[in-house]
Amino acid sequence: MLLLTRKAEFSAAHYYYVDAWSAEENLRLFGKCANRNGHGHNYTLEVTIEGKVDPVSGFVMDLKALKDTIEREVVQVYDHRHLNLEVPEFRSTLPTTENIAVAIWHRLAGKIQGARLHRVRVYEMPDLFADYYGEP
């Protein structure tokens, strides 16, 4: 088995705020991220797939197909959007790095032909990232 990783980038706005809590509680837990005017990041997404090398093509899968799937399923939906306000999965959950990784996994699962999704890694910034392996 071989792992293959494709990178993509998107830039988006978000904020962290739980409506059921007071403004003070939100500020205490989320700090600057609780500012409801939002802020943004340049996110880097790494999608790792696992598969066998085709003996003829020498590919695990067609990288262009993987790139197009990531573009269609994730980048076009998230890029230059406000995640809380414009992306359906974040109407009910906060767009934390962890939740974004899980959401992207679900967006891609079953849509990659010829290989198995191994890992979704989302960098919110170079020093902070979340990994999801589809574990329950």
Added chain:
Amino acid sequence: MKVYLSRRYHFSASHRLHNDAYTPEQNRAIYGKCNNPHGHGHNYVVRVTVSGPMDPVTGMVCNLGELDGFVRRVICERFDHKNLNLDSAFEKLVPTTENLCREIYRIIKSGFAHVMLEDVRVDETSNNSFEYSEREWHLISARQ
């Protein structure tokens, strides 16, 4: 739903690799330039990986502010712009980055119990990095 969160921290420190149990010649032979009596330094990068289920309300594996505050206080403030050889952790231990990595793991593990600590990686330079974990490596490498 198990998610892994990794956060990187930075500090700069000096050290000298030397063990009194060796002769001066042996120290020079084993540690090379790192045995320079006056020491030298690095910009260390510490990557801390924690895991767990996400809190259903906050969507977080752990409170990042708490993790940052803890690591910056017990690791960065302790080691930044210091001489590692003079730190209590290295009284009887050569401050190789292997030992530094394991000490950082132990410090975080013993003081931050809110979440599962998966592994600690320390980059000594852009070419050298070290990882320590108490988990089986084959389980960890399977998720790289």
